[in-house]
Every structure is written in structure tokens, then in C-alpha cells.
Amino acid sequence: MKLNIHKLIHPIIQKLAYEIIYQKPQTVDQEKILGMLIFYEILRKWVKIDNIYIKKVDVLKESYFSNQLDKYLIITNIIECYNILADVKRILPQSYIKHIELDKINNIFSYKQKLEEYKIIIFEKFLKKHGIINIINYLQKHHITNLNDVKIICITCNNNILKYIAHKYPQLNIYTTKII
Template identity: 70%
Template sequence: MRLNIHTLIHPTIQKLAYEIIYQKSHKQLKDANNEKTLGMLIFYEILRKWLKIDNIYIKKVDILEEKCLLNQLDKYLIMTNIIESYNILADVQRILPESYLRHIDFNNINNNFYCNEKLEEYKIIIFEKFLKNYRIIEIINYLQKNNQINLNYVQIICLTCNNNILRYLAKKYPQLNIYTIKIN
């Protein structure tokens, strides 16, 4: 079975992502507005198939009012390095109000990401700007073995990802969904 890799090809997403990738490689000052906009666009693209909206109709004496509400039973856990990606995730609460952030340092192998929460209650989004190390494998292993998480409820999002990591994930966890802008 093959890994589900979704490349985000929208021109605006591509342009903003390129600017952020270029800034990192050339150590230039970041434009926080570009990162916020990119975060909103990426999460919009990923969540439009995952979010469920309930339409409620309220009949009043002389009018019919319609409201659109997010499914209140769905909870989302975003696992990310908050220090590196706070700008990108700054406005995600606007489109995903029932979401919680959990800090993970993908670069520090000694960092403890284990948590006591019942993770099976959440749809999990793992966000890493530049997926370039195998720490993601440890996280997926932990989620599946210790929490019996259904990997259909886990999505990985990154601006760029390493081809070798994708190959390894494809062999071990072919049911994962990975959203990226560029594969290195």
C-alpha cells in the first residue's frame, strides 16, 4: 500500500511557502503576516474534508433563520513545536475553535512528548515546518502503540519534507495522510 501524500499546489500557498523557505535558508527577517496567512490557507485546505458542519434551522413566527455550527463532538489536537511555528498557527483557532496545542520539540531526541490525555478522543494534526528528521516516527509509534490511535485520524502537515522520511513512513504506516508543499 502507498502513503497518501497530498501536495498543496495552490499558487498563493506555493508563493507564501517559498518566501518562508527562502527566508529560512538565507536567515532573513521573517514576515509574520505571511506566516499567519500561510497557516490559515494550509489549514483551510486540509480541514475542508475533515470538518463537519451542522446546519440548524430556527423557525420563528415570521422568519426562518439558518445557522451553521461545527460539530461540537469533534476535538482536534495540534502537535507542533510551538516556538518555531507560533506565527503559522496564530489564527488557526478562528477556523478550528475546538483545537488544542501540544508542544513537541522535533529536534531534541530527549524531549518528552508523552501525555496523559485520552488521545483517542482527538483528531490529531502533527505540524512541522520542515520535516527533516526521524523523530516523527517515534511520535507515530507512540500514538499507535500506547494510545491505540487510529491513524486515519492523524494527519501530518509540513512545508517541506525529506524524501527518505516519506519512504520510511510509506513502508511502516501507509494509511497516514501527509500534506506538504515541497518534497526534498
């Protein structure tokens, strides 16, 4: 029963997370910056960038494009996490955000999409409720995706929830700044 928990220890991430956890952030920009830094740290090995060189008669032009075949679905409570996820499309252009209230889950995905095409990111600001387990159970039960392709991201997470997830889904990857 081993769970892949990755603690983000970058000093800037730690400082911004501390301010959000224990103090009220001074500005919305602090949450946006924290969101960008967290997503950068987590996705830098997952996102593929293609270099394209265009040779003209006199000039060689270089451009960078994210892999257009990779699609990302971010499952989150937009009301609670909007400030953190506001600029995520800048680093993940092929991303879609799905609003879910974790404590009111009945039919998570009522719309028809091929969710197996997506790399799934579950983002929760403070992972302290068992609603996350309902999402994971739904994904597993309906064979929507390989759970190895699911990343759970949170600023803080509760130790009891981690134990439960570790017991039931040890293959999941969880990224956090602090375990409470």
C-alpha cells in the same frame, strides 16, 4: 509500501510557501495566512459544519456551527510554528495545541487525557528530522489512535523521511507544499 502524500498546489499556497522556504517572510501575516490556507485545504473534507435554522415569528435566522463532538489535537513545536498556527482556532474551535520538541521526546503525553477522542494533526514547518517517527511510533505503540485518523502537515518534507515513513506506516496521510 504506498504512502498517501498530498502536495498542495494552490498557487497562493505555493507562493507563500516559497517565500517562507527560500526568503525571509516580510511580515508575520504571511505565515498566518499560509497557516490558514493550508489548514483550510486539508480540513475542508474533515471538518463537519452543521446548519441550524431558528424560526421566529417574523424572521428565519440561519447559523453555522462546527460539530462540537469533533476534537482536534495539534502536535507541534509551538516555538517554531506559532506564527503559522496563531489563527487556527478560528477554523477549528475544538482544537488543542500540544507543544513537543521533536528531538527531545521521552514521554510525549504525560498528562491524562483520552486521546482516542481526538483527531490528531502533527504539524511541522520543515519535516527534516526523524523526531516525527518517534511521535508516530508512540501513537502506534500505545494504541492511542487509529493512524488513519492522523494527518501530518508540513511546508516541506525530506524525501528520506518520507521513504522511511512509507515503509513503516503506509496508511498515513502527509500534506506538503514541497518535497526536498
